[in-house]
Amino acid sequence: MSADVRPIAESELPDWVRTVHTGFLTASRVTEADIALRAKYTDFSRTHGAFDPDSGRCVATLRSFPQELTVPGGAAVRATAISNVGVLPTHRRQGLLTRLMAAEFAAAEARGDALMTLVAAEYPIYGRYGFGPATSLVEWEIDVARTGLDRRLSAPVDGGRIELVDVEELRRVGPELHERLRARTTGAVNRDERWWSTATGLEAWSYRPYQDKFHAVYRTAEGEVAGLAVYSADDHWTDAKVPQSTVQVRDLLAVSPQAERALWQFLCSIDWVLKVRTGYRAPDSLVPDLLPDPRSARVVSSADFLWVRVLDVVRALGARTYEVPGVLVLEVTDGTGPAAGRYRLDAGTGVCERTEEAADLRLDVAALGSLYLGDASAVRLAALGRVTEERPGAAALADAMFRTARRPWCPDIF
Numbered sequence: 001m002s003a004d005v006r007p008i009a010e011s012e013l014p015d016w017v018r019t020v021h022t023g024f025l026t027a028s029r030v031t032e033a034d035i036a037l038r039a040k041y042t043d044f045s046r047t048h049g050a051f052d053p054d055s056g057r058c059v060a061t062l063r064s065f066p067q068e069l070t071v072p073g074g075a076a077v078r079a080t081a082i083s084n085v086g087v088l089p090t091h092r093r094q095g096l097l098t099r100l101m102a103a104e105f106a107a108a109e110a111r112g113d114a115l116m117t118l119v120a121a122e123y124p125i126y127g128r129y130g131f132g133p134a135t136s137l138v139e140w141e142i143d144v145a146r147t148g149l150d151r152r153l154s155a156p157v158d159g160g161r162i163e164l165v166d167v168e169e170l171r172r173v174g175p176e177l178h179e180r181l182r183a184r185t186t187g188a189v190n191r192d193e194r195w196w197s198t199a200t201g202l203e204a205w206s207y208r209p210y211q212d213k214f215h216a217v218y219r220t221a222e223g224e225v226a227g228l229a230v231y232s233a234d235d236h237w238t239d240a241k242v243p244q245s246t247v248q249v250r251d252l253l254a255v256s257p258q259a260e261r262a263l264w265q266f267l268c269s270i271d272w273v274l275k276v277r278t279g280y281r282a283p284d285s286l287v288p289d290l291l292p293d294p295r296s297a298r299v300v301s302s303a304d305f306l307w308v309r310v311l312d313v314v315r316a317l318g319a320r321t322y323e324v325p326g327v328l329v330l331e332v333t334d335g336t337g338p339a340a341g342r343y344r345l346d347a348g349t350g351v352c353e354r355t356e357e358a359a360d361l362r363l364d365v366a367a368l369g370s371l372y373l374g375d376a377s378a379v380r381l382a383a384l385g386r387v388t389e390e391r392p393g394a395a396a397l398a399d400a401m402f403r404t405a406r407r408p409w410c411p412d413i414f
């Protein structure tokens with residue numbers, strides 16, 4: 001008999017959580033308080049499990065939640081976000097992920113969501129379900145002594161100010177700042193109550209001990225909050241009693257270049273600090289070039305991040321704006337999936353509709369996911385054989401239309 005794939009009951013949450021933790025190779029000890037915290041933020045209708053018919057135990061998990069994704073032009077498109085995918089090591093490669101995904105696809109379509117999103121633990125898993133890598137990240141490590149910054153300056157030079165605040169103040173000013181940031185950041189997603197509560201440590205899991213963090217807020221000369229940085233630091237001393245700390249940035253939001261400059265200047269001026277790790281930034285982040293010597297920032301991480309799966313091509317392509325006018329006919333392959341078909345996109349009017357006209361470009365739905373937020377290049381995907389040009393110049397036109405001046409960035413893992 002095959003496993004039963006279905007939404008879980010509240011009484012099954014401890015078993016479900018244990019399976020998530022086993023799949024993710026994290027602690028399997030979960031307290032009652034952890035379960036209560038989980039339950040508080042769990043929509044049981046969107047929390048799926050696969051149950052072994054013999055033992056009755058939960059052997060695979062998948063959870064989805066409603067998300068808003070900012071697309072080029074600033075619209076927030078409703079997406080089904082996928083998280084907590086886990087299969088017990090004893091039950092791998094039996095098709096459980098595929099069955100859980102199929103259930104979630106049906107639910108997302110029934111809800112009318114145009115997109116699905118996830119952050120892939122491993123690159124090879126999700127392409128087969130039509131997801132394509134749509135944003136990427138870079139982390140830099142700044143050698144502060146080499147930056148060329150004036151480390152005597154700890155106050156912004158623009159008349160603004162940096163204030164160290166407690167977590168309650170961060171919780172008070174953070175959401176509004178984040179809303180402003182995500183409205184102008186392609187690839188950003190909304191932060192819900194669960195995010196703010198657990199990411200700040202105001203509500204904490206016992207198995208993920210809360211690490212002390214510092215919270216810095218940047219205010220403009222007029223007193224408006226325009227940036228924040230959350231960071232932690234290690235406690236490293238040489239044998240000669242010389243402090244050598246590394247600051248790890250956990251969250252840095254800035255809605256103006258001035259705020260961004262002031263926050264990085266501040267972080268690089270903290271006494272005892274030799275290195276600043278920037279956390280996952282946009283690949284075209286200003287950070288290295290805000291430093292007089294950009295080579296003092298060394299790339300330590302560079303990878304794909306947010307993956308996008310287009311379900312409804314007409315609504316997804318109609319929701320974003322385009323950099324230049326132009327008309328493209330796209331032939332999208334998606335097996336028996338909902339995105340399959342031929343579409344005429346008029347970037348001038350922003351209208352996308354099904355068509356019988358001859359195709360200019362042929363591509364798989366995963367490649368469309370990669371192009372959607374403006375990060376991937378159709379010309380490059382054509383060179384890789386993932387996009388086929390039916391009309392000469394169509395890939396270059398797609399790049400001119402789809403790609404954006406600033407690269408998309410998703411600040412949040414989920």
Ligand SMILES: CC(=O)SCCNC(=O)CCNC(=O)[C@H](O)C(C)(C)COP(=O)(O)OP(=O)(O)OC[C@H]1O[C@@H](n2cnc3c(N)ncnc32)[C@H](O)[C@@H]1OP(=O)(O)O
Pocket residue numbers: 023024082083084085086087088091092093094095096097098099118119120121122124125128
């Ligand atoms: C959004 C997130 O939550 S990301 C986190 C994902 N979770 C993890 O990585 C935790 C550890 N790993 C696991 O829990 C599981 O091994 C999973 C979820 C990766 C795969 O689950 P399974 O139930 O074994 O997958 P399933 O049997 O349905 O396989 C589906 C297909 O994916 C392939 N596949 C499965 N795992 C992997 C992998 N790690 N790498 C490459 N291909 C894989 C299978 O070969 C199969 O391919 P096919 O359809 O061509 O035959």
